[in-house]
Amino acid sequence: MPEREFKIPIGPQHPALKEPESFLLTLRGEKITEMTVRLGYNHRGIEKACEARTYIQDMYLVERVCGICSHSHSTCFIQAVEEIAGLQVPKRGLYIRTLIAELERIHSHLLWLGVAGHEIGFDTLLMYTWRDREIVMDILALVTGNRVNYGMNTIGGVRRDVTTDQIPKILEAIDKLEERTKYYIQVGTEEITLRERLSGVGKLSKEDAIRLGAVGPTARASGVNRDVRRDDPYGAYGELTFDVIIDNHSDVYGRTLVRLGELMQSYKLVRQIIRQLPEGPISVKAPRRIPAGQAVSRYEAPRGEDVHFVKSNGSDKPERVKVRAPTLANVQVVAHMLKDGYLADTPIVIAAIDPCFSCTDRAISRTDIESGRTDRMDWPELRTYGINWYRKQGIDFSELNKKMRVLRESN
Amino acid sequence: MDLVKKIVTWARIKSPWIIHFNTGACNACDIEIIAALTPRYDIERFGVILKGTPRHADVLVCSGPVTRQIKDRLIRIYEQMPEPKFVVAVGTCACSGGVFNGCYNVEGGIDEVIPVSAYIPGCPASPKAIIDGVVKLLASVDAASKPKEEPAVNGT
Amino acid sequence: MLVEEEKIRQQLIERFGLPAEKVNVQRERRIWADIPAANFMEIFDYAVDKLGFVILGTITGLDEGSTLGAIYHLARESGIMLNLHISVPKEKPVIKTISARFPAADAYERELVDLLGMQVEGLPAGNRYPLPDDWPAGQYPLRKDWTGIASKKKEAENA
Numbered sequence: 260m261p262e263r264e265f266k267i268p269i270g271p272q273h274p275a276l277k278e279p280e281s282f283l284l285t286l287r288g289e290k291i292t293e294m295t296v297r298l299g300y301n302h303r304g305i306e307k308a309c310e311a312r313t314y315i316q317d318m319y320l321v322e323r324v325c326g327i328c329s330h331s332h333s334t335c336f337i338q339a340v341e342e343i344a345g346l347q348v349p350k351r352g353l354y355i356r357t358l359i360a361e362l363e364r365i366h367s368h369l370l371w372l373g374v375a376g377h378e379i380g381f382d383t384l385l386m387y388t389w390r391d392r393e394i395v396m397d398i399l400a401l402v403t404g405n406r407v408n409y410g411m412n413t414i415g416g417v418r419r420d421v422t423t424d425q426i427p428k429i430l431e432a433i434d435k436l437e438e439r440t441k442y443y444i445q446v447g448t449e450e451i452t453l454r455e456r457l458s459g460v461g462k463l464s465k466e467d468a469i470r471l472g473a474v475g476p477t478a479r480a481s482g483v484n485r486d487v488r489r490d491d492p493y494g495a496y497g498e499l500t501f502d503v504i505i506d507n508h509s510d511v512y513g514r515t516l517v518r519l520g521e522l523m524q525s526y527k528l529v530r531q532i533i534r535q536l537p538e539g540p541i542s543v544k545a546p547r548r549i550p551a552g553q554a555v556s557r558y559e560a561p562r563g564e565d566v567h568f569v570k571s572n573g574s575d576k577p578e579r580v581k582v583r584a585p586t587l588a589n590v591q592v593v594a595h596m597l598k599d600g601y602l603a604d605t606p607i608v609i610a611a612i613d614p615c616f617s618c619t620d621r622a623i624s625r626t627d628i629e630s631g632r633t634d635r636m637d638w639p640e641l642r643t644y645g646i647n648w649y650r651k652q653g654i655d656f657s658e659l660n661k662k663m664r665v666l667r668e669s670n
Numbered sequence: 671m672d673l674v675k676k677i678v679t680w681a682r683i684k685s686p687w688i689i690h691f692n693t694g695a696c697n698a699c700d701i702e703i704i705a706a707l708t709p710r711y712d713i714e715r716f717g718v719i720l721k722g723t724p725r726h727a728d729v730l731v732c733s734g735p736v737t738r739q740i741k742d743r744l745i746r747i748y749e750q751m752p753e754p755k756f757v758v759a760v761g762t763c764a765c766s767g768g769v770f771n772g773c774y775n776v777e778g779g780i781d782e783v784i785p786v787s788a789y790i791p792g793c794p795a796s797p798k799a800i801i802d803g804v805v806k807l808l809a810s811v812d813a814a815s816k817p818k819e820e821p822a823v824n825g826t
Numbered sequence: 827m828l829v830e831e832e833k834i835r836q837q838l839i840e841r842f843g844l845p846a847e848k849v850n851v852q853r854e855r856r857i858w859a860d861i862p863a864a865n866f867m868e869i870f871d872y873a874v875d876k877l878g879f880v881i882l883g884t885i886t887g888l889d890e891g892s893t894l895g896a897i898y899h900l901a902r903e904s905g906i907m908l909n910l911h912i913s914v915p916k917e918k919p920v921i922k923t924i925s926a927r928f929p930a931a932d933a934y935e936r937e938l939v940d941l942l943g944m945q946v947e948g949l950p951a952g953n954r955y956p957l958p959d960d961w962p963a964g965q966y967p968l969r970k971d972w973t974g975i976a977s978k979k980k981e982a983e984n985a
Binding site for chain 1: 852853855856858880881882883884886887888897899901903904905907909928929930932933934941952953955956957958967968972
């Protein structure tokens with residue numbers, strides 16, 4: 260007897276994703292035959308609001324497109340404005356901006372590791388990584404004054420300088436984080452359970468990654484050799500040395516390895532920035548009215564390529580601001596990755612693009628469920644389903660959780 | 671009846687079950703709420719447990735300015751919660767719409783839609799502020815549930 | 827100097843007879859071209875298939891007064907960006923979809939439809955984005971003359 264297809268809507272609130280958005284899955288048995296994404300719940304009308312506010316006000320608004328990669332959006336925006344105005348940010352300012360950029364990448368990738376662990380039932384990883392993440396949160400708060408939404412930029416440079424007493428603290432924090440990350444890399448490469456759970460899941464070939472326009476770690480894990488920091492350098496990246504982390508697993512395991520590798524590169528970059536930090540001013544004065552013109556700015560946010568377009572009309576308010584956040588590029592790829600996969604993989608595959616639906620602003624209204632079973636699963640149910648499904652296949656994190664907890668107590 | 675209510679309130683204060691809902695937030699408050707649950711801040715030592723469903727929740731923790739699309743769902747979640755229930759608005763956006771106030775598609779703070787019991791401002795609200803706010807709310811619930819003391823007859 | 831950028835500029839001007847002042851090298855890795863909407867598809871195809879601009883950053887829609895504009899932000903793997911701008915009359919703002927070549931353009935084109943009232947020929951059926959289903963018809967937030975609609979609460983109060 261053929262299995263009937265039935266649809267499961269997921270969303271809009273998921274304690275795991277922490278933000279509203281919806282997916283509609285069509286299933287045949289346990290396999291997904293199709294997925295549609297409906298976005299829109301987070302749409303706040305930011306681009307329109309930008310036209311009614313001054314450039315500085317817009318910088319604070321755009322920073323809040325996404326709280327996790329706030330500096331990414333703020334910098335990407337301000338770069339476009341500075342280009343139109345013909346402002347040359349002093350080198351020290353660029354270096355400090357880049358320092359915050361890499362610290363943001365570190366916090367974001369550690370956050371992701373924890374969320375990914377949570378999605379597959381590896382909760383000890385969440386506790387460990389988020390505990391470690393507090394080290395970089397402390398440094399961000401020390402240097403910028405806030406844990407999140409740093410407000411570090413101004414038009415023409417940065418608002419706060421890095422002081423000599425902060426430097427040893429930054430370096431010490433990086434040393435600690437590097438040591439901890441090495442441990443995670445060890446767990447990632449040596450723990451069979453983790454490897455088995457993530458391998459072959461959310462497959463995305465290099466051809467499809469390119470065709471569908473994937474960005475960031477999601478693309479690089481499929482062998483796509485693109486990174487805006489190297490390809491279209493901004494900030495201080497032109498003077499810094501780092502490797503672009505490429506992996507060919509083309510699955511969630513690969514995406515994990517890429518982010519772990521990028522963490523190690525970020526530590527290297529922070530040390531370089533501190534070592535090479537030039538003397539001098541941290542900003543130039545910016546005019547209130549920006550001359551008419553336009554510019555497009557790109558930035559490698561933790562999630563991938565961020566694109567901002569700004570058009571000015573000679574007044575103190577922009578004519579047009581356009582934001583294309585990385586998750587909007589990747590969310591179309593998720594549908595492809597889930598197709599022919601198992602329902603049990605849904606949470607981790609979605610989580611693996613590191614979705615920032617806030618950036619992409621949107622939620623989904625639920626389409627009506629058609630005939631067949633009318634199931635509605637909320638996210639915790641789906642996560643539990645996934646964890647239990649894999650447990651039946653022999654992939655279970657309870658032992659690893661226990662083992663790591665023992666280590667934690669002895670730390 | 672009174673005794674049952676007291677026990678229920680005591681249980682709720684001692685171990686409130688919270689549900690978290692994002693009504694259009696930028697995620698900054700959301701990750702600080704989660705950070706409050708992790709070892710450094712560890713709100714769980716206060717007995718606070720994060721639940722996935724409104725039907726068992728005592729406290730609805732909301733972040734974000736309410737977008738047009740999310741408004742009905744917010745109301746529905748609130749209605750699904752059993753009494754007594756409390757709503758905490760976390761972050762400046764949840765308190766007043768914050769930096770998104772005036773944007774089309776944004777209704778405003780949480781209290782434009784459902785009654786709010788506690789406001790925790792901040793952009794984002796820090797984990798310490800969140801814990802402080804939740805503990806204060808629980809304390810006020812505790813105080814409200816105690817019988818009022820009879821004033822001393824002699825005024826001393 | 828900006829050898830590669832200048833080369834691309836010349837190729838576009840010569841092949842399509844574009845006026846020189848309409849194609850600009852703004853700085854390294856940034857080229858802007860103002861092209862006739864009627865020639866869009868052939869110039870676009872050439873840029874993507876022959877000039878190597880295989881990355882689509884996004885599509886920006888603009889209200890230009892009597893016209894609606896669209897800028898296609900393309901990039902090469904090497905980092906050079908080519909920004910193609912077209913304008914269409916506001917009374918008949920029709921453009922063709924590029925989503926067959928760039929599936930990701932689906933979302934960007936729907937934004938043009940929802941927020942500016944563009945009509946995108948060939949866009950497959952699908953959910954609207956980013957506005958909600960109950961958004962009143964004919965209201966295009968990114969148009970300059972759009973002053974807003976009452977919030978749901980006010981709508982209810984006024985009802």
